Amino acid sequence: MNEQIRNLSELDRVIHEPGRLMIVALLSAVEKADFLYLLHETGMNKGTLSSHLARLEEAGYVEIAKTFRGKVPQTLLRLTPSGTEAFEKYRRQLKGAL
Amino acid sequence: MTIDELKNRPKFYYNIDGVAELGMGFMMLGWGLIGWLQVRTPADTIWHRMSLIYLGAVLAIIHYGTKAIKEHITYPRTGYVEYRKRDTRWRPGIAAAVIGALIPIALVGARRSHWDLTKFVSLFGLLLTAAYARGVAGWAVRWKWAVVWLMAAGALAIPALPANLVTDAAIHSRFFAINKMVGTLYLLALFYGVLMLVSGGISLWLYIRHTEAPAGETA
Numbered sequence: 001m002n003e004q005i006r007n008l009s010e011l012d013r014v015i016h017e018p019g020r021l022m023i024v025a026l027l028s029a030v031e032k033a034d035f036l037y038l039l040h041e042t043g044m045n046k047g048t049l050s051s052h053l054a055r056l057e058e059a060g061y062v063e064i065a066k067t068f069r070g071k072v073p074q075t076l077l078r079l080t081p082s083g084t085e086a087f088e089k090y091r092r093q094l095k096g097a098l
Numbered sequence: 099m100t101i102d103e104l105k106n107r108p109k110f111y112y113n114i115d116g117v118a119e120l121g122m123g124f125m126m127l128g129w130g131l132i133g134w135l136q137v138r139t140p141a142d143t144i145w146h147r148m149s150l151i152y153l154g155a156v157l158a159i160i161h162y163g164t165k166a167i168k169e170h171i172t173y174p175r176t177g178y179v180e181y182r183k184r185d186t187r188w189r190p191g192i193a194a195a196v197i198g199a200l201i202p203i204a205l206v207g208a209r210r211s212h213w214d215l216t217k218f219v220s221l222f223g224l225l226l227t228a229a230y231a232r233g234v235a236g237w238a239v240r241w242k243w244a245v246v247w248l249m250a251a252g253a254l255a256i257p258a259l260p261a262n263l264v265t266d267a268a269i270h271s272r273f274f275a276i277n278k279m280v281g282t283l284y285l286l287a288l289f290y291g292v293l294m295l296v297s298g299g300i301s302l303w304l305y306i307r308h309t310e311a312p313a314g315e316t317a
Contacts, residue, residue: 021101026105026107029105029106032179032180033179033180036176037176038177040176041111041177069173091101
C-alpha cells in the first residue's frame, strides 16, 4: 500500500471527527476553557458537545472537572498530555498524507 | 476554517468584549496625559511629582477593570478561557532592552544629521498601527479597519502640527528638537488613547447587545 494512503488509514478516528477536531484544536491553544466557551465557539448544541466531550474523555484526551465560579456551576476542560500528543500526531499524519 | 485558524481563535477571544483595546486606550491616555501636562506646566507643579503614583493608579484601574468586565460580563455570556503561561516571557524583555539601547543612539545620530526628530514619532505611530492591523486581521471585524486608517492618519498628521501646538515651554531651549519630539509623542499617545477607548467601548457595547445575558441578569 502507498505510504501516504497508509498514513490516512492510520489517522486517529477519535480526533478525525470534525466536531471533536474543533474541540481538540481549540483546547490545544489554551490551558483550560469551560463548556460555555466551547459551546459558543463551536456552535454545537449542548447534547452534541457533551457526547463529543464524553468520547474524548473516554479516550483519555480531555480532562473534565466540575467546579464552581462563585455560586455558578462550571465545567472546566483541559487537553491531557496524551491528547496533545495525539493531536500533534494527527496533524503530522494529515500533513504527510496531503 | 483551517486547524491553525481554529488554534488562533482563543487568542482573539481575549478582545471579543473590547477589553484589550480599553486597557490599551486607558494606558495610552493616562501616559499621554501626564506627559503632556509635564511638558506644558512648570517643573514645580504637582504633575511633575505625582507621576509614579498616577501611573500606578492607572495600571491598577486597568487590571481591576479588566478583571471586573471579564468576571461579570464576558465569562457568564460566552465562557471562560485560561491562557497558557508562555515560556517565552524573556523575549519581550530582551526586545525592550535592545530597543531601549537603540533609541538614544538613533536620537543622537539624528540630531547630528539635523533630521526632523518628529519623523521618529511618525515611525513609532506607524509601527503601532501595523501591530494593531495584525490584530484586526485576526478579529475579522470589518469596521475596525477604520480605526487602523485613523491611526495611520494620526501618525502622519500629528508630527506635522505647528511647533507651538506641541510645546511652547521649551521653544527657545537648545533641546527644542527633543522636546518637540517628546511633546508630539505625548499628543499621539493621547490621540491613540481616545481612539482605542472609543473602539473598545463600541466593541463592548456591541458584545453586550449581541450576546445573551445570563439567566440571573434577566428580568
